[in-house]
Amino acid sequence: MAYPWRRIRLPTLLLRLLAILLLALSLAGCAGKATIPRPTGREPATLRPYTVKGVTYVPLHSAAGYREEGVASWYGPGFHGHTTSCGEIYDQYKLTCAHKLLPMHTMVRVTNLENGRSLVLRVNDRGPFVAGRIIDLSQAGARELGVHARGTAKVRVEVEGTVPGAGPQGELPGPFYVQVGAFANMGNAERLLTKLRAAGYAGSRIASKEIDGVWLNQVHAGIFPTTAAAEEARLRLGTRFSGAFVIAQ
Structure with a gap:
């Protein structure tokens, strides 16, 4: 006895299975390709509010006119070679610093109010997250300013001059x-x-x-x-x- 439905449905089933197989192979090939994210217009994460130890900080979009006085500390060996908040690899021998609010790559002049020494450093990390401290110096910066031996010192932090060509938000x-x-x-x-x-x-x-x-x-x-x-x-x-x-x- 003949079963005509088989002559109709079997090829259709085979075609569907073949289509599924080709789709799976195509997806597998795409998964193996290295793709590079394309440009977008989203705000940098380092300018978004963040929370540390239950305290929320709102980074400044502009460094223009910033000035404060308080206690500076320094950090080095335990962080050397690790990634900073801006994505750089931390080098304790370079003149950089960590600040909770200033935009990344802001140049600041730090003056040790206890000995008069002054130095320009670049912000490339977040911190310090210790009560009463306003800036964390790299080991190199701490040595130059005479903070290394004592660990902390009273300092003044101020943005270093103006930057020709800076944008409306104070961007470098x-x-x-x-x-x-x-x-x-x-x-x-x-x-x-x-x-x-x-x-x-x-x-x-x-x-x-x-x-x-x-x-x-x-x-x-x-x-x-x-x-x-x-x-x-x-x-x-x-x-x-x-x-x-x-x-x-």
């Missing part, structure tokens, strides 16, 4: 880049550069330099006109490139 002018990789092999650097440009970062570049006796080809995504734009890009690119950080021209 660029250009800025986001470093997303460093390769000994130029071919690897060039392949990443091609992907960045294809993803919309038309101003990306390769900067080659010798570091600790090793020649590296650094890949920079860009170009970004302000620190805020660069920081937003760093956060976006950081989902694909661990350790991405902002650099100036």
